Amino acid sequence: MIKCISCGEEYSLNEIIYTCEKCGSVLEVIKDVDVSKDIFSCRKQTMWKYKEFMPVDESKIVSLEEGGTPFVKCDKLGGELGIDLYVKVEGSNPTGSFKDRGMSVGITKAMELGVSTVGCASTGNTSASLAAYAARAGLRCVVLLPSGKVALGKLAQAMFHGAEVLSIKGNFDEALEAVTALALEGELYLLNSVNPFRLEGQKTIGFEIVDDLGWKSPDRVILPVGNAGNISAIWKGISEFYDAGFIENKPMMTGIQAEGACPIVNAVRKNKMEIETVDNPETVATAIRIGAPVSSLKALRAIYDSKGYAETVSDEEILNAQKLLARKEGIGVEPASAASIAGLLKLVDECVVDKGEQVVCIVTGHLLKDPNTAINACVEPLEVEADIKNLREVIKKN
Numbered sequence: 001m002i003k004c005i006s007c008g009e010e011y012s013l014n015e016i017i018y019t020c021e022k023c024g025s026v027l028e029v030i031k032d033v034d035v036s037k038d039i040f041s042c043r044k045q046t047m048w049k050y051k052e053f054m055p056v057d058e059s060k061i062v063s064l065e066e067g068g069t070p071f072v073k074c075d076k077l078g079g080e081l082g083i084d085l086y087v088k089v090e091g092s093n094p095t096g097s098f099k100d101r102g103m104s105v106g107i108t109k110a111m112e113l114g115v116s117t118v119g120c121a122s123t124g125n126t127s128a129s130l131a132a133y134a135a136r137a138g139l140r141c142v143v144l145l146p147s148g149k150v151a152l153g154k155l156a157q158a159m160f161h162g163a164e165v166l167s168i169k170g171n172f173d174e175a176l177e178a179v180t181a182l183a184l185e186g187e188l189y190l191l192n193s194v195n196p197f198r199l200e201g202q203k204t205i206g207f208e209i210v211d212d213l214g215w216k217s218p219d220r221v222i223l224p225v226g227n228a229g230n231i232s233a234i235w236k237g238i239s240e241f242y243d244a245g246f247i248e249n250k251p252m253m254t255g256i257q258a259e260g261a262c263p264i265v266n267a268v269r270k271n272k273m274e275i276e277t278v279d280n281p282e283t284v285a286t287a288i289r290i291g292a293p294v295s296s297l298k299a300l301r302a303i304y305d306s307k308g309y310a311e312t313v314s315d316e317e318i319l320n321a322q323k324l325l326a327r328k329e330g331i332g333v334e335p336a337s338a339a340s341i342a343g344l345l346k347l348v349d350e351c352v353v354d355k356g357e358q359v360v361c362i363v364t365g366h367l368l369k370d371p372n373t374a375i376n377a378c379v380e381p382l383e384v385e386a387d388i389k390n391l392r393e394v395i396k397k398n
């Protein structure tokens with residue numbers, strides 16, 4: 001069933017509904033599952049390994065084999081910080097971000113419902129992923145993007161997979177409001193994370209982390225927060241495995257936002273359950289340039305219930321962390337993803353993260369999503385003659 005997280009009102013799984021008709025709050029999908037974790041062990045490493053926990057018809061699955069992403073132990077960086085550090089590399093998904101997990105379930109649901117057009121507003125990755133999965137399913141796809149603020153890799157993907165791309169004069173929050181109005185009029189099936197089926201896919205990040213750790217919870221999970229769907233989804237996944245008796249503890253959910261777009265952090269600092277929206281969000285991490293996150297209530301519950309934390313990082317800290325992760329550990333991520341590493345550095349500094357803690361940082365999207373930011377952070381290559389003597393001199397000098 002679909003259930004309101006505030007008033008508990010219940011809806012059928014086949015209703016097209018995005019927020020509670022009774023109280024206006026956000027919804028979640030509930031599925032009763034009674035299985036042993038042993039059934040997972042011989043299955044292929046995709047997120048559908050945990051298909052019993054997915055509330056969709058198995059015969060209609062639309063998949064590009066998303067999930068099963070690298071879980072990389074980072075001893076160099078972890079050693080310097082005095083912690084046990086793992087990085088979950090979501091850039092290794094089919095379109096280069098964690099959104100593919102949610103889209104696989106979301107598009108499967110769209111097929112079940114028999115809709116013909118799907119749509120979303122996006123800071124880039126959601127649209128890239130939706131365009132690819134809609135193409136695979138043969139559905140029409142409409143995406144609304146904030147004009148001039150979408151990283152080029154993501155824009156190229158949305159266009160190349162054949163989506164109808166509309167550049168909105170406004171920011172992400174305004175684009176989301178517009179596409180939601182279209183969805184409520186029945187023009188399209190909305191696949192932003194306000195659609196609770198999206199989070200059902202993304203919760204598998206939580207499943208994979210505890211599975212990779214040998215059915216143990218880490219002490220802490222750190223991730224960037226924008227529209228706040230992912231932190232909510234990962235917490236839901238880990239909680240489901242906890243409730244199933246697969247693990248004995250749960251991690252402290254730790255959300256990181258950019259200084260210029262931090263409504264969730266502001267709420268946590270005031271120990272509140274409601275956010276004050278940020279009118280003109282700004283950050284180099286365009287993926288999380290969001291002032292009115294739709295899943296804020298779910299995210300705040302995850303942070304408070306897990307005794308977690310929320311912190312901001314500056315654009316400079318984000319870019320420094322992006323470079324550090326690329327040069328020290330060989331992991332290339334886009335700026336928003338580096339917010340989790342920047343946050344980790346700050347929280348170690350502030351002694352919020354204790355020495356010896358086991359920490360999982362989620363890096364959400366691939367470096368090449370935002371090629372301009374990567375190129376701008378580097379010096380241009382030297383132009384030299386292909387002459388061996390000359391080359392030897394140049395290499396020696398450098």
Ligand code: F0G
Nearest residue numbers: 122123125126226227228229230364365
């Ligand atoms: N990291 C990346 C790379 C993202 O693209 C996003 C969100 C986030 C983190 C934040 O996740 O919204 O669940 O809190 N991108 C959305 C989009 C908003 O349209 O692609 P969140």
